[in-house]
Structure formats: C-alpha cells, structure tokens
C-alpha cells in the first residue's frame with residue numbers, strides 16, 4: 001500500500017502547559033510574550049511573524065502568521081497580504097540557507113472542516129521543507145519526539161539565517177529577528 005504524504009494533517013498542536021497559559025487566541029498572544037526562543041518565534045515584521053511548529057512534520061516545519069486575527073484569507077487587507085507573503089519569501093530564503101531542502105510544501109488549511117483541531121480562527125501558512133526520499137517519513141510518536149527535541153537546534157540555525165538577510169536585525173539569540181519589509 002502506498003503511503004500518502006499529507007503534511008497538512010499534522011497541525012499546530014498546543015503543548016499541555018500552553019493550554020492553561022493562554023485564555024484567548026494563541027497566535028495573537030504568543031508574539032506579545034517576551035519569550036521568543038522559548039516559544040519558537042523566529043522572526044517578526046510589522047504585519048506578520050514566523051513560528052516553528054511545536055510538533056513538526058519535518059525539521060524546519062514553520063508557519064507564517066499575520067498579526068491580524070482572522071481565519072478568512074479573503075479578509076486580509078492588501079497591505080497584510082503583501083507583508084505576509086514577503087515574510088514567506090524571507091522564510092524560504094532562510095530555510096534555503098540553513099537547511100538546504102530539495103523543495104517545500106507551502107499552504108493553508110482554511111475553515112474548521114479543513115483545519116481539524118488546530119487554530120482555524122487565525123490563519124497561518126504552513127511551510128514544510130522537503131528532502132528527496134523523505135516521503136516514507138511518517139510522524140509516529142517516537143519520531144515526533146526526536147524532532148521536538150531537535151526544534152531548538154533548528155531554531156538557532158534558522159535564526160542565524162534570518163539574521164544575515166538584508167533589512168533584518170537580530171538583537172540577541174533569544175529574541176526573534178526583526179525583519180523590516182519596507
């Protein structure tokens with residue numbers, strides 16, 4: 001039987017300790033905390049930010065998330081839409097430099113039916129780096145655990161790659177890189 005690679009089936013999953021920490025929308029509240037590295041928040045711009053997935057489908061699995069709280073892609077203002085996609089470009093550049101994948105899956109799960117148990121009210125673009133021959137990779141519990149332990153290592157590599165890009169400013173390794181998209 002052929003295995004189907006379906007990265008969108010694995011959504012952003014809140015860690016146990018986070019469920020109690022946030023009253024409201026986690027994607028609205030995370031960037032307001034001053035704990036970027038701890039939260040895996042890699043980079044921010046005026047309109048959007050980049051977050052590594054808690055339980056990545058593959059190393060480097062990230063999300064680009066607008067600051068505006070909406071689950072409807074149709075409702076994004078042109079300014080937010082452009083800034084979101086510019087930051088997505090930056091993310092791909094950083095991943096090219098830091099992880100050298102052979103390709104990417106990039107996409108959205110929109111609406112409750114498609115998004116499952118995730119955060120359907122605040123849209124987010126998944127960016128999943130892919131390598132030749134990784135199609136048999138299925139995130140069974142054991143493998144997922146290994147990846148979770150590797151997240152901080154991936155975080156630091158990508159953080160460095162973001163920091164070396166034009167118009168990027170890194171204050172320290174614990175804070176997200178600030179990307180000026182103007």
Ligand SMILES: [Zn+2]
Nearest residue numbers: 025028069122
């Ligand atoms: Zn939100």
